[in-house]
Amino acid sequence: MRFVAVTSCPTGIAHTYMAAEKLSRAAQARGHEIKVETQGSIGVENRLTEEDIRLADGVIIAAGKGVDKERFRGKRLIEVSVAEGIKMAEGIIERLEKGEAPVFTGSLEGREEASETAVVKGKGMPVYQNLMNGVSYMIPFVVIGGLLIALSLAIGGKPTSKGLVIPEGSMWNTVLSVGVASFTFMVPILSGFIAYSIADRPGLAPGMVGGYVAANGAFYGSSAGTGFIGGIVAGFIAGYVVRYIKGIRVPKIIQPVMPILVIPVVSSLVVSSVFIFGIGKPIAGIMEGLTSWLNGMQDSSRVALAMVLGGMIAFDMGGPVNKVAFLFGSAMIGEGHPEIMGPIAVAICVPPLGLGVATMLARSRYSKEEVEAGKAAFAMGLVGITEGAIPFAAKDPVRVIPSIMVGSMCGAVVAMLSGVTDHVPHGGPIVAVLQAVDNVPMFFAAVAVGVAVTAVMVNFLKSR
Template identity: 40%
Template sequence: MNVKDVIDKKNIIISNTAMSKQEAIEKMSSLLGANGYISDIPSFQKAVNKREEEISTAVGYGVAIPHGKSEGVDKATIVILKNLSGIKWGQEIVNLVFMIAAPASANDEHLRMLSTISTFLMDETFRAKLLTAMTEDEIYKDLIEQDETKSQEDDLKKVTEDGGKYLIGISACMTGIAHTYMAAQSLENEAKKRGMKYKIQTNGSTGVENKLTAKDISEADAIVVAHDVKVDTDVFEGREFLDIPVKRAIDKPQKVVDDALALSSGYVKSDKEIKSEETEDEGKGSSFARAFYTHIMSGVSYMIPFVVVGGIFIAISFMFGIYASDPKSDQYNIWAAFFNEMGGNAAFKLYVPVLAAYISWSIADKPGLAPGMIGGMMAMNGGSGFLGGMLAGFLGGYITKLITKKTKNIPHTYQGLISVLLIPLLATFVVGFVMFFILNTPMSNLNEFLTTWLKSMNGSSAFVMGAVLAGMMSSDMGGPINKTASAFGLAMFASKIYGPSAALMVGGMVPPLGVALATLLFKNKFTNQEREAGKANWILGACFITEGAIPFAAADPLRTIPANVIGGAVGGALSMMLNITLQAPHGGIFVIPVACNKPLLYIGCILIGTVITALILGFTKRTLSESEMNKHMAAGII
């Protein structure tokens, strides 16, 4: 029996009026009578109350599941009551009541319904959906979707028609650290469920791992490319592949694999299916926005090592004295001059040109490198900095792409000369002309305005800026809000404003550290799996890898995400209010001693944010019983 067979939208009540347990039972019974499911209401109420006298049907999580079998029930059903005011149900306060009504002649029908509903309600994300639903229709839709999802999961436990098929893919995120490997793992887990063979290449920060071979590609039944930066897809030699963002592979692996298999088989979706997917993705951005994001992330990905190395070397130089790198100063030290030369005069002068070059490369491949890099260097020299470099990269990429398109019909004999001389020469001229005569002056003025404004911040204004940046960094842990905050921080870093970098790193370190501390201080509120994952979060948080908190946020978003944001925001606000700067936007605990102007105060800001996050989690999460712990373990919830 499916849930939709026993759920009727007419049997759903949303009421915030204060009521007792008995009043709730009477209200729900009366509704069933009015809707024709019960012919003898007193008889059914007596059966329900008898069950309540034996033991309370409050099952924890703010949920009660009263139930009864009676001659007065004409048709098995479930009536649902949502009451955010809270109903005292035995020793507990409940907000969701699922009352099961079964005819006396029913065998174990009501028990099967009870089991199914209980399984659903163990999922905190699902409970959160019900609690935030505004209408009866939303509650009904959530229940049906949950039932369908459960059915699909049960089906996947068996050997499916996909068994033995071969899934391959590539995953690559901006930093090449957490999301790259999470996407690969998500796809591999989905393939395992289906009995498929799999091989996912990861383009990580340390290079390509698990590299796909020509044999892999020729034998593949489905190909997925999950990326936020440009990857080489020429290796597929014309094979169809599913092109998606990394986050979709993490969040919806089942749909991703289904779509990749359909694409490989030549299946053409109907207009109805296409329309449905367009509706589902509405608000996620157009294909242009997706391409724009990919090009930006490609440039930033290649730029980050230059920023980190340059920042650390300059910070080491300052350790010898603020003016120790200047030969005219009494503080002059040859080692300070050496580190300053590498950091300030080499790495820092390169990272904007590198950003522009690889944005242009992402758009136009190899021919775009020279126009993009030269435009980026002009942005650096002309004062338009990070923002000017971004514009130079896009300009170089699209100009190069246009020229390449217009010259593709020139005889093959001349193509070598065209690609080596004509295309880079014309594209670079156009980019240089625009940067020199049009963009550099206004962009330089904008940079100067932002720099002056941010440097003038102090007290409450700096507090607010730090809170906003760190809160954004903590909110979606690697998602678009996080990336937007990071991009702003890098733009300010290019203008030699290092306060935002410090606030952002607080926002990235606090979520995993706060979760780790909470699992240590409030052990009875976390499952064994969560406590084990908490141990790993100490290391991840210290290394500025925010993604360690994602499983906890996914399992309990209504508690974990606000706790992360509040803790991160407080730590980031304190950091900027105290004028703490960080000359290395990545690296976590390893760069703080050398790249931070006030390392002890900075660590204090991180610890304060961590403690706040942990305490919020500790006080908002409910204590788990031993039986609940076992259920969570059996369900594999983390």
Template identity: 55%
Template sequence: MITNLINEQLICLDLKATTKEEVFVEMIDILHKQGRVSDKQQFLADILAREELGNTGFEDGVALPHAKSAAVSEPAVAIGISRSGIEYGAEDGLPSKLFFMIASPDGGANHHIEVLAELSSKLIEDGFIDAFLAAKSEKDALALLLEKTETAEAPAAENGFLIGVTGCPAGVAHTYLAAEALEKGAKELGYEIKVETNGSIGVKNSPTAEEIARAEAIIVSCDKQVDMARFAGKRLIKTGVKAPIKDAKGLIGQALAAPEYQASGEDAPVEKGSKVTQARSDLYRYLMNGVSHMIPFVVTGGLLIALALAIGGQPTEAGMAIPDGSMWNKVLDVGVVAFTLMIPILAGYIAYAIADRPALAPGLIGGWIANNGSFYGAEAGTGFIGAIVAGLLVGYFVKFIVTRNYHKFIQPLVPIMIAPITGSLFISSLFIFVIGAPIASLMDGLNAMLTSMSTGNVVLLGIVLGGMAGFDMGGPFNKVAFLFSVGMIASGQTQFMGAMACAIPVAPLGMALATVIGRKFNIFEESEIEAGKASGAMGLVGISEGAIPFAAQDPMSVIPANVLGSMVAAVMAFSFGITNSVAHGGPVVALLGAMNKPVLALACMAAGAVVTALVAVSLKKMRQAKSQQTAVA
């Protein structure tokens, strides 16, 4: 098969390029002349985009620039040699001399992956690189690639069984090079190994629960998210995808001496080997993919909005406002853009985790529609909960579409046109014509309920209003409670907005405090701890959305904590007779004089935040302990 992707015309033994980009241009020109690339500029852009994800330079003077691109008309591998070498950015600091440029069609057949596996075994073969660089002609170079080498007798696999996991962002070159290196290293050490590859054609060669149970150690060499829950209780080392290419045997030794991996929270399985467990761990992985991509938008948008309101904001009857023409208005606008995008990003990357690139566009579209109530006649969108639903629905729908058998002429259109279009129509129709009407009715019903309760018991009203404020952080429940409270200001009843203003910041402040407390118990990931700092800043200016990443990642622990804390703050605010005359919440409103009892208001917020933090930490600890007990059983 390798002869279909590599031939003498695709080999250049004397590249003229003197820079990294010139190498790309020269080799793309070779591919173009052979009819393998239709658009040189597009393919160059895709190659450079791949380099942004991580340098493709290896040690020993080898580089493997690669990309999946719509500009590739037929898969191919171009090979070039620079006699003087060029600065490529390889980790060993040495110039690169031997280049393999892998051109893969976006959405086409995946036969080139099998060729890459053959190429991988050649590159880690002792003496191959030197022999190839010494080739006198293109014919000799090709012969070296096609030559079948007799492998020396390796020690019998008598020392035990290992599991490896490899994967790189593009899922083309490093994935299979790392897998080949692990297999070779394990064989030389006398171990049997099974390596799972998380490549561009999906996850292949996954170990079974029985294989995981008997494995001596796990080597996860991956630069993309993988399911770690299944490895709880096993000796495990986690590295980047390049590590085994450098020193596979050393890595295996480290794994054998590593401590047992402890999963945290929902990361640990509930019942080994069960379909329910696999479904739950997959669901967690999908949610994590969405959350990890959403966090930068939450942090960027939240902090910019917080900064603009804290420095340039002034309390008005319509809420915190920044004077027209102020520089802080522009800062606020940029923050709003990031905040507007975060919900579609959450949905899009949940869908992407399930069905890869074909699901990304419909996932983003579904998230946007879910968060924009105007599409289905509601005053507010469904928030992050709707985004999660949209992402999951799109992901599974697109996965179904792309896994059908199509005619060979239609197959290339499936990932770039058929799946995205059908997925977009599916999710938009579902929200507009099926889900939308019940949501609009729900919001009307909730508003009527609050209106009927407005003359009743303030404790009960505080429980309901606070619970709605903390439940979905910008979703329909939160929005109904907020809009109801704003409407009551016009009728002179500012105590409702007082309670709401105290409840609004509880979720972000509480989760910020929880990450501080939770460090001692190792229940939060590093990304969550960083998000906690931004969440605290957002809570200070009344941006409840700061807690969304935590709720999306672990809703069973975080949402109940947010609800209880917000209830406490709202009930206390009603009991103390706190009022607020502007349509905004958080400590910033109290400090700027919009609340009648600012010290008591701050005390209400603080009490609610403490309750949220303690409940969240307790629930997370309980779930972690239960998961660890099950993993050991």
């Protein structure tokens, strides 16, 4: 049989390509041909042609964000999360072999609930996928802003009684301004692509306009904007307003101007009005309260926050729980709290590094394949790819997942208490090399603590 597939994860880095590899291996092992299109952070690779799709006996979509399915109309289609594409590849291929996949009709009713966590029947894309679609497009702007701000402070900053100050008129002051400009796009981009995921292209402009209004408190008489929380709300409001308007039947004479005039103008006014006259101030108040809490955290609350974030990052290694913690840390960079991303940056790399070290310390407790996987995991940990731990967790979740969670929690606590900050939404030693981290020695100390705890704990559990 011939199959085609599309894989895509929210950040477009590890899960996208791991799912592609697993599906390819599973299909080929059962004697089938498969072509997998990856929609990663660098764009679409191995793009499916019309001929590929026409000849295909089945289609697989393993994605953590919205994927356009219209080109697959009339084909048997299975849609699962990207994590399920990694863990359940053989089962997915088997379902296509047996003809168990429904034919995609292009309607909402034609979407199958491929698993308990995948697609909600008759209700469109899940909230999580819409949210992660916005996050995936937001991240580059946070990276640019955070890295340029960090570099300008590290290289061009002059120590004063008020801390590092960049002299006015200097080149590094200009670099700082460019970084700040990148941050201003963060919330509108988040909102726009959430709306795009819900309502397709007509949702993009209203979502971005709504996100801009949400981020600027001047529109609704607040000293602060609504931050990333308001951006998320604006994106969902815009998306569903646009989708509702698209569903209204209008005379044929009006249809040509609907997408270019009526839909964007009406939906932008609706979203903006909701924030200006309704929810703008309350959400801004929530953000101000969150900021005040973060600024006033005592050691006990900082430890608790670090433990929660560290545990979430390690729990599903790039899955939904991990991404919620990652989104919080990323958004807090733009809100002026890089000390939240610091512990997350440590927690991100602890699972793969810890398991890599564990296989080095106790080779006899691991198979040859696991030892090789340990080397790959260690390399992935150096560049902050938590997914390197997935092969170990999939094979032995009872021992591995608690070990990496405890290790990540310990590392995150050390980072939080020692004031480690991270100005970009990423983790691992690579962020220290890029000078995105403050207090580099303690960053590495925190990583070392987390790695040691994970390696010792998992090897101890495997010896029982």
